[in-house]
Amino acid sequence: MPGECATRRRKGPAVAATVTQHNSGNGPGHGDGADESGAPSARPGGPPGKPSRDTAEERRPGYGQLLRTHGAWRFVATGFLARQPFAMLTIGIVLLVEHSTGSFGTAGAVSATAGVSMALCAPQTGKLADRFGQAAVLVPGVLVHATAVSLLTTLALLHAPLWALCLAAVPAGASVPQIGPMVRARWAARLEGSPLMTTATAFESVTDEFTFVVGPVLATALCTGVHPAAGLIAEATLTVIGGLLFAAQRATQPRPGRHGLDAHGAAPGRRDRSALAVPGVRVLVAAFLGIGAVFGGMQVSLTAFTEEIGQPGINGLLYGIFATGNMLAGIASGAIMWRRSPQQRLLIAYPLLTLATAPLWAAHSALLLGALGLLVGLCLAPALITGYTLVESLVPATARTEAFTWLTGAVALGQAAAATAAGRLADDHGAEAGFLVPLAGTGLALVTLLALRRRLTPASSGRVAARGVGHRVTAPVD
Numbered sequence: 001m002p003g004e005c006a007t008r009r010r011k012g013p014a015v016a017a018t019v020t021q022h023n024s025g026n027g028p029g030h031g032d033g034a035d036e037s038g039a040p041s042a043r044p045g046g047p048p049g050k051p052s053r054d055t056a057e058e059r060r061p062g063y064g065q066l067l068r069t070h071g072a073w074r075f076v077a078t079g080f081l082a083r084q085p086f087a088m089l090t091i092g093i094v095l096l097v098e099h100s101t102g103s104f105g106t107a108g109a110v111s112a113t114a115g116v117s118m119a120l121c122a123p124q125t126g127k128l129a130d131r132f133g134q135a136a137v138l139v140p141g142v143l144v145h146a147t148a149v150s151l152l153t154t155l156a157l158l159h160a161p162l163w164a165l166c167l168a169a170v171p172a173g174a175s176v177p178q179i180g181p182m183v184r185a186r187w188a189a190r191l192e193g194s195p196l197m198t199t200a201t202a203f204e205s206v207t208d209e210f211t212f213v214v215g216p217v218l219a220t221a222l223c224t225g226v227h228p229a230a231g232l233i234a235e236a237t238l239t240v241i242g243g244l245l246f247a248a249q250r251a252t253q254p255r256p257g258r259h260g261l262d263a264h265g266a267a268p269g270r271r272d273r274s275a276l277a278v279p280g281v282r283v284l285v286a287a288f289l290g291i292g293a294v295f296g297g298m299q300v301s302l303t304a305f306t307e308e309i310g311q312p313g314i315n316g317l318l319y320g321i322f323a324t325g326n327m328l329a330g331i332a333s334g335a336i337m338w339r340r341s342p343q344q345r346l347l348i349a350y351p352l353l354t355l356a357t358a359p360l361w362a363a364h365s366a367l368l369l370g371a372l373g374l375l376v377g378l379c380l381a382p383a384l385i386t387g388y389t390l391v392e393s394l395v396p397a398t399a400r401t402e403a404f405t406w407l408t409g410a411v412a413l414g415q416a417a418a419a420t421a422a423g424r425l426a427d428d429h430g431a432e433a434g435f436l437v438p439l440a441g442t443g444l445a446l447v448t449l450l451a452l453r454r455r456l457t458p459a460s461s462g463r464v465a466a467r468g469v470g471h472r473v474t475a476p477v478d
Contacts, residue, residue: 066199071252075186078249080207082242083179085235087215089172090115092223092231093152097165099228100156106165108423110152112416113166117173119413125178126405127274130398133256134182135247142243145175146236153232177243180208181404182253188392188400189254198338201388205381206330212323254397275403279455280394284387285410286448287350291384292414293441294357294376297422298322299415301360301434304426305369314366321370325377326384333385342389343456349382350449354442356380360435376438393458414441 067073090111097107129137148171155168187200219231275281299319306315338345356372356379363369387407395403418441422434 063199063203066196066203069190069196071249072187072190075183075246075249075252078242078246079179079183080211081238082177082246083183083207083211084215084218084242085239086176086179087212088219088231088235088238089149089176091216092219092235093169095220095223096153096156096228096232099223100159101162106162109162110165110169112420114169114173115412115416117170118176119409119416121174122176122178122181122405122409122412123274123276123402126181126402127399129178129182129185129256129401130254131256133250134185134253134401135250136256138177138182138243138247141175141177142239142247144171145177146240148172148175149232149236149239153229153236157229177239178401178405178408179243179246180204181401181408182246184388184391184404185254185401186252189397190252191392192397195337197392198333198342198385198389202330202333202381202385204388205333205385206327210327254400256398275395275399276406278394278399278403279452280390280458281403281406283449283452283455284390284394285406286452287346287383287387287445288407288410289414289417290350290442290445291353291380291387292411292416293418293445294353294380294438295411296415296418296420297434297437297441298373298376300419300422301426301431301437302369302373304423304431304434306366308431309366311366318366318370318373322373322377325374326381327377329378329381330385333382342386342393343453346383346386346390346456347449347453349379349386350442350446353379353383354439354446357435357438357442360438361432363435364432390456394456 067076093111093114094107097103097110101107125137125141148168152165152168152172155164184201184204187204188197191197191200219235222230222234276285302318302322303312303315306312306318340348353376356376360369360372360376363372388404391400391403391407418437422437425437426434
């Protein structure tokens with residue numbers, strides 16, 4: 001009936017009663033029966049235009065159902081290729097600059113400049129993508145990034161002074177394509193209100209971890225086996241190829257400048273509002289700074305520890321164990337049908353992460369440190385995944401890419417700060433002191449999270465929600 005929007009929900013095998021509310025009439029409804037264009041659509045597991053079936057597979061959000069989402073494989077595959085350079089940039093800069101200057105300090109300063117520049121500029125890139133479309137921002141962005149990295153590579157080979165290298169590192173970091181947040185925004189747009197969103201977030205977390213395993217190994221192999229500049233050359237080349245292929249997938253990108261009410265009931269006049277204006281996003285940024293402290297503190301402290309015990313070769317193995325724990329927990333998180341809300345899960349997962357980092361400083365053997373690193377990884381993924389999942393309910397669809405980039409930037413900023421602090425502590429007091437940084441970072445973030453936990457609850461915005469197990473669909477009202 002014109003002017004009305006029907007919202008349905010499932011609870012177990014039965015179908016609950018329909019909740020009906022009046023629509024403003026400015027655009028299509030956002031219930032289970034319509035996509036962004038207003039056309040009938042299936043649940044995320046099937047192609048558009050076909051009704052959903054009440055099957056056990058649909059009730060349980062799994063990876064198989066997720067990857068059968070219409071159009072998913074195209075942006076997942078190209079997104080995986082396009083995000084590889086993200087993990088290659090820092091190590092590529094370190095290896096090239098250290099080779100040309102002979103100083104790890106200089107190499108660290110240049111790579112830190114690029115990292116901080118990326119963390120500060122990424123949210124602005126996300127905001128532009130939300131406003132003008134991902135392709136409109138990504139195409140010129142990858143070209144600027146390739147040019148900036150080429151300039152930095154040339155200056156390093158010409159033995160330019162530190163100030164010149166840092167100056168070139170600013171645009172190189174600022175223009176890093178935000179492929180991960182863009183992929184997450186595409187999942188959020190296609191899985192609006194679906195329990196598969198948690199599965200998609202877990203899938204992306206595992207993909208990120210795999211990227212940070214493959215990327216640094218590839219860059220190191222190229223720099224040591226081919227030429228010190230080969231890592232950055234490959235990074236720039238993959239950025240252009242992968243970025244353009246991903247940008248070409250226009251059919252799955254979120255619509256910029258959506259008319260009428262968005263999926264969260266936001267008025268069109270608020271489309272330009274920054275995602276950081278949402279109180280819950282600011283709380284998540286603090287939480288993700290703590291997660292970044294875990295990554296940065298573990299990387300530096302593990303390196304210092306293995307050097308102290310005279311076995312620097314096992315550094316990669318120990319960090320790989322930590323990353324493996326993260327990946328395994330990420331896979332498990334996406335396969336579970338959660339009965340608790342994302343807010344509740346985050347308030348359980350984050351204290352566990354803080355507790356897991358507590359005994360790191362007391363480990364004096366590689367075997368014990370490997371076991372503790374595995375535990376930290378297992379506790380880190382649920383907190384990371386749940387934080388990203390919360391964005392879908394906290395932020396209007398027109399600002400999600402920006403919100404995801406704020407969180408990604410917070411991880412990068414926390415990682416850079418933790419690496420610096422852990423390095424100084426390790427130099428002055430030994431590797432065990434460096435392991436206090438992850439504990440301090442997550443501890444401070446946990447205090448903030450507990451104090452401001454109420455801000456993680458989405459505002460109703462005049463909406464009526466049909467509640468189910470792990471599934472909430474909303475209907476805008478006048």
